[in-house]
């Protein structure tokens with residue numbers, strides 16, 4: 001038997017008060033300067049009030065040319081870091097741990113907002129404020145424009161951009177950074193043979209395909225304070241013929257452990273447009289993969305996907321399959337997801353809301 005989902009988890013010098021965490025979910029609500037807006041403060045603030053142990057703020061671009069859209073959050077300069085402080089100070093005041101996901105979009109960059117036109121189907125042209133994307137190979141994702149093939153300078157710049165973003169995240173008051181190495185963005189594009197057709201030392205063998213992501217992992221670990229944990233969002237499988245299988249993901253995970261990464265956030269799919277290469281819509285879809293990666297590495301794991309009620313979260317944690325769970329869409333539907341089923345735990349509720357609890361008598 002493992003701990004309960006309401007018990008803390010200590011990672012380096014950071015203690016996360018419980019094991020039900022908010023998964024990163026892009027809001028496409030930043031200004032063109034990449035700074036958080038009132039939307040982000042209210043959105044993330046509500047989930048912190050709602051009792052999750054850790055808020056993972058959505059994918060933040062590590063540079064202007066690494067954005068997916070012109071409304072992405074960014075964490076590549078000090079002005080952005082200063083603007084993020086409103087978020088981190090509110091989240092941390094609640095006793096919730098503030099995390100931030102760092103991302104380079106790769107060939108999925110420069111697309112329309114999801115609610116404009118056909119969403120990711122539409123690239124934004126340079127004339128309309130878009131930019132030229134790069135990826136491991138000049139092969140398009142679905143209907144998006146084909147990227148140019150990354151040169152050595154692009155690869156080195158990406159590594160430095162992640163490291164710099166980690167420094168800015170520390171300055172902004174984040175206690176955790178997560179490297180996005182999944183969902184078909186730049187690092188995953190290099191990892192997967194479906195998007196990486198290179199013949200140099202960054203393509204071909206698993207060792208070569210992992211080279212960029214591992215350089216980033218080591219650079220971020222070095223740049224972020226030793227007392228604070230670094231997570232990686234890892235793809236367990238590409239769900240496609242010729243893609244990454246779980247045993248290759250385990251190989252990568254072992255290298256991440258050796259690089260000093262503290263926790264694996266486990267997901268899958270989305271490196272190719274094929275609908276079949278999406279994670280199946282089933283309950284706790286990545287829980288078994290997470291347990292496999294945990295056994296292979298000894299690292300703590302947090303699966304995401306299809307964890308829609310607290311009793312399932314509880315089963316996953318107490319059975320020892322997962323150390324924590326990441327919750328996405330259920331928290332968009334209900335910011336109080338993590339609190340709602342814990343009325344018996346008044347300490348978890350904000351003081352301001354205590355009089356709403358069933359055991360409290362009505363007062364004036």
Ligand SMILES: Cc1cc2nc3c(=O)[nH]c(=O)nc-3n(C[C@H](O)[C@H](O)[C@H](O)COP(=O)(O)O)c2cc1C
Pocket residue numbers: 023024025026027058059101180183233267304305306307326327328329330
């Ligand atoms: C609106 C929305 C935005 C998302 N943005 C991100 C993101 O920024 N980074 C990321 O790694 N995953 C992102 N995801 C994926 C979620 O984090 C999560 O992995 C997925 O929704 C499955 O979990 P769920 O079944 O709990 O929703 C997004 C999902 C949604 C619904």
